[in-house]
Amino acid sequence: MRAGLVQLNVTDDPVDNLRVTQDLVDQAVSAGAEFVLTPELTNGLSSDRAHQGSVFRHEEQDETLAALCAKAKLHEAWLLIGSLGLLTENADGRFANRSFLIGPDGNVAASYDKIHMFDVNVSETEVYRESQGYRPGQKAVVHNTPFGAIGMTVCYDLRFPSLYRRLAQAGADILTVPAAFNHITGAAHWEILLRARAIETGCFVLAPAQTGFHAETHGKGRRTHGHSLAVAPWGEILADAGTEVGVTVVDLDLSLVTEARRRVPSLSHDRGFDGP
Template identity: 40%
Template sequence: MELVALQLNASDHWPVNQAKIAALLERLPASRPLLVQLPENAVVFGNRQAVQAVAEPLGNGPVQDCLAQWARQYGIWLVVGSMPTQTEQSDKLHTSCLVFNDKGERVACYHKLHLFDVDVADGHGRYRESDTFSPGHELCVVDSPFGRLGLSVCYDLRFPELYRALREQGADILLVPAAFTRVTGKAHWLPLLQARAIENQCYVLAAAQVGEHAGGRQTWGHSVILDPWGDIQACLPNGEGLIVAPLEQHRLDSIRRQMPVAQHARLRAVWRDNE
């Protein structure tokens, strides 16, 4: 079993991004099974108008049909880091991470919990995801041939309690598709990912956007695959491409057996005692 992260420089036009993803999928290793992850905003990376133009109802639309077809065609589990999906609020969307199995069936959907409303010292400056998106309200852990997958998206990475909750629900692999800014990525991307891997004793699969985008956006790249000890198994600092690393169940089991931190955690017991 192998983990794969695709690194993209996505635009605000789905046909352009579609062609880029298709070309990278042609470069997948021949071995199966493969868990393949696309970064956040893989379908469209642009302003409100560009995102709304591509948004689809969950489970229905040509973009989702294409994604499902890729999963079937290549016989892969495909994690679409995020695409915009419509909500009951006509003026707001969800940033949705979708998981398709190797038959092209959608087996999971996670709506990004934490929205990136911050100011960054870069060419874009002001980020307000809440102008376009509504936050999700549920965790998502899904069974797969690779183990249990814990879903998250980008800014979620700064909230360790989310990943502890995913681990408590049995996650073995933490999925962190992202479009980290160049400024915040240089400072915090790898340390945060390694912390999530180490403290939860999980593999981390983190596909990223890279380079210059519409509207002055600059993303950090450095897609990475980490093992449950926090060691880098593969990394792509710059440019579009893909990285591959083996999933070693015996290493996951060994680390958790030798240092059973999940069994040692006592904060919930302390909180109950103090109620």
């Protein structure tokens, strides 16, 4: 199965971002991709909550979701929209950070709300409180496709290995980690964590990423790490997109999932233990 990782440098304008994303999805399919993946917050990055509230839409009215569903149907391809920022009915006004798996019929096959919120002090000038703007999800998701079962996660989830173990033990062959990974933590931890999740679970890991400096009309902007990665079940890096916007295609041999788990069957070796 050939996958296409779309690497983006979005702004805070969903309309402009959609034009770029559609073009790159077309490029991925032209390169033979049967499964195309975009990064976290494909519709836009913004540090201004009021601006987010003015440009985000409810799922049923979201133009990015509708347009990319149409692209999947046009190309008869599977498409992971890494995530979209969406309005919700929450009384506190917090948004959803929701990942969508679109089938070749153009319909939403599965969706997943990011569980773990990025509330960190990266440095004195890099402070994030994702939970102030986004509500956390509560449900892990695995969805079967003709080429394998997909375990859906988003960005900061990557630091919580118990989630990935659960997904693998529930049958996932491929773990998706769309991200807008911070450039500081990305340089230090991105590759290591992705390879670890692949090795621990015996899964392929596909991680389409945001890259570069993201200009905002209503905020200070931010910088992301790039380096969309595809990692094999044994931990080898199959593809690294570097830091440029574009498409990276990679061929996956799903039999390697069975082989890796045969060699080290750790998913079946859990034991209870006493202590903290």
